[in-house]
Amino acid sequence: MASLTVRQLDEKLKQRLRLRAAKNGRSVEDEVRTILRSAAADAESFAGGGGPARSVPSEQPQKAAIRVLLIIGGGIAAYKSLDLIRRLQDGGARVRCVLTRAAQHFVTPLAAGALAGQRAYTDLFDSQSEFDIGHIRLARDTDLIVIAPATADLIAKMANGHADDLATAALLATDKPVLLAPAMNPHMWTAKATQRNLMQLKADGVRVIGPNAGEMAERGEAGIGRMAEPLEIAAAAIAMLHGSSALAGRRVLVTSGPTSEPLDPVRVLANRSSGKQGHAIAAAAAAAGADVVLISGPVKLADPPGVTVMPIETAQQMLAAVEKALPADVAIFAAAVADWRPRQVSANKIKKHGRPPTIALIENPDILSTIAHKKSGRPRLVIGFAAETADVIGNAKAKLKKKGCDWVLANDVSPATGIMGGDRNTVHLVTATDVESWPPQSKDDVARTLIERVALALADNKP
Numbered sequence: 001m002a003s004l005t006v007r008q009l010d011e012k013l014k015q016r017l018r019l020r021a022a023k024n025g026r027s028v029e030d031e032v033r034t035i036l037r038s039a040a041a042d043a044e045s046f047a048g049g050g051g052p053a054r055s056v057p058s059e060q061p062q063k064a065a066i067r068v069l070l071i072i073g074g075g076i077a078a079y080k081s082l083d084l085i086r087r088l089q090d091g092g093a094r095v096r097c098v099l100t101r102a103a104q105h106f107v108t109p110l111a112a113g114a115l116a117g118q119r120a121y122t123d124l125f126d127s128q129s130e131f132d133i134g135h136i137r138l139a140r141d142t143d144l145i146v147i148a149p150a151t152a153d154l155i156a157k158m159a160n161g162h163a164d165d166l167a168t169a170a171l172l173a174t175d176k177p178v179l180l181a182p183a184m185n186p187h188m189w190t191a192k193a194t195q196r197n198l199m200q201l202k203a204d205g206v207r208v209i210g211p212n213a214g215e216m217a218e219r220g221e222a223g224i225g226r227m228a229e230p231l232e233i234a235a236a237a238i239a240m241l242h243g244s245s246a247l248a249g250r251r252v253l254v255t256s257g258p259t260s261e262p263l264d265p266v267r268v269l270a271n272r273s274s275g276k277q278g279h280a281i282a283a284a285a286a287a288a289g290a291d292v293v294l295i296s297g298p299v300k301l302a303d304p305p306g307v308t309v310m311p312i313e314t315a316q317q318m319l320a321a322v323e324k325a326l327p328a329d330v331a332i333f334a335a336a337v338a339d340w341r342p343r344q345v346s347a348n349k350i351k352k353h354g355r356p357p358t359i360a361l362i363e364n365p366d367i368l369s370t371i372a373h374k375k376s377g378r379p380r381l382v383i384g385f386a387a388e389t390a391d392v393i394g395n396a397k398a399k400l401k402k403k404g405c406d407w408v409l410a411n412d413v414s415p416a417t418g419i420m421g422g423d424r425n426t427v428h429l430v431t432a433t434d435v436e437s438w439p440p441q442s443k444d445d446v447a448r449t450l451i452e453r454v455a456l457a458l459a460d461n462k463p
């Protein structure tokens with residue numbers, strides 16, 4: 001074991017040590033011993049050598065804990081960040097907290113520290129915390145930085161590279177991935193400056209989750225600005241770290257696109273579904289390591305990489321393909337299946353003579369409902385879509401019950417929304433107990449968020 005002589009340390013360090021020792025009523029040597037003891041214990045616990053993260057029983061073989069630096073900004077949503085500490089720990093993370101000065105008006109470092117199981121950091125110019133760990137190590141000795149809530153001010157400072165407090169200095173110094181969970185008044189969120197800063201941060205590689213739509217803390221204020229729920233943020237954080245393995249070993253079945261129901265050899269009954277959302281989901285599931293089967297109607301899209309595609313045309317063919325592709329852990333029904341098909345399919349082209357023909361229709365099988373009601377071989381998680389033009393959430397709740405699925409992703413497809421065929425989507429995740437409204441985002445982001453939630457639900461074993 002090397003010996004260390006205080007005399008050999010540089011003058012500035014010695015001065016800080018003397019001050020600290022005097023403050024604690026110890027000799028300088030005793031102060032150094034205390035610091036080394038606590039640094040060793042801290043390093044051991046933070047590096048995974050100490051006690052396990054909260055939810056992992058110590059007898060079981062453990063994965064190395066992931067380390068998350070949680071920066072709590074100054075907004076009313078800060079109280080939810082205390083729950084976020086727990087959710088991150090449930091996902092196997094060790095959490096270290098930094099509170100901005102404004103955050104301390106809403107939650108205390110003591111509460112954050114108690115939940116995290118280690119002291120929370122607050123001040124760039126606090127010689128003790130700088131001596132304990134320092135903002136550079138704070139920024140680097142972690143696997144991921146999560147900022148929740150990220151206020152408009154914090155976002156602006158980040159986008160412009162400010163470093164005038166501990167949070168912004170750590171953010172500027174980090175070389176680790178950053179996840180941002182904005183929370184602010186809807187007017188501040190839509191302000192051009194905020195959106196400009198956000199675009200800059202996204203271009204810099206920062207991942208953004210939320211904000212969601214809903215009621216604000218201010219009475220009578222509603223809109224987009226609520227911080228994403230702790231569970232959503234934790235799911236995104238864990239997925240960012242585990243990346244391509246969140247669904248490893250899982251089989252995911254996805255339906256996508258329209259169905260096309262023949263009337264005669266040249267005519268079909270079809271719909272306007274582009275398949276973009278379903279294909280994005282299949283791609284996101286494959287990127288998360290799942291074995292993916294995509295059963296798709298006719299679309300003008302490339303097959304997603306790493307996905308087994310089963311092309312079909314009619315609803316009956318889609319049902320047969322789904323049955324063939326089972327068993328699966330998860331089935332996601334994003335296809336726009338035609339509710340009816342022509343009762344007769346004419347062997348020859350129907351000719352134009354006399355009066356226009358009357359086309360009799362019969363009902364198609366409901367694929368989602370058939371699979372969700374299976375007595376045996378039902379996927380653990382069955383997810384449907386509800387494309388509505390009115391009372392989106394009410395209809396989605398009714399659909400969840402009627403079809404017997406676990407989740408419904410509901411969206412408003414009124415022509416004014418531009419969702420049909422467009423690249424963006426605004427969805428609500430409806431479960432038996434909850435409704436979550438996700439912010440407008442690209443269909444790729446909806447897919448990624450959904451797959452993160454699926455991975456979390458399978459890991460938790462509770463849809």
Ligand code: C5P
Nearest residue numbers: 333334335337364365366367368384385
């Ligand atoms: O009843 P509705 O068409 O609104 O339900 C939409 C959901 O049901 C979607 O998930 C869709 O893929 C699925 N569905 C189905 N088979 C049908 C009709 C709808 O799987 N015949």
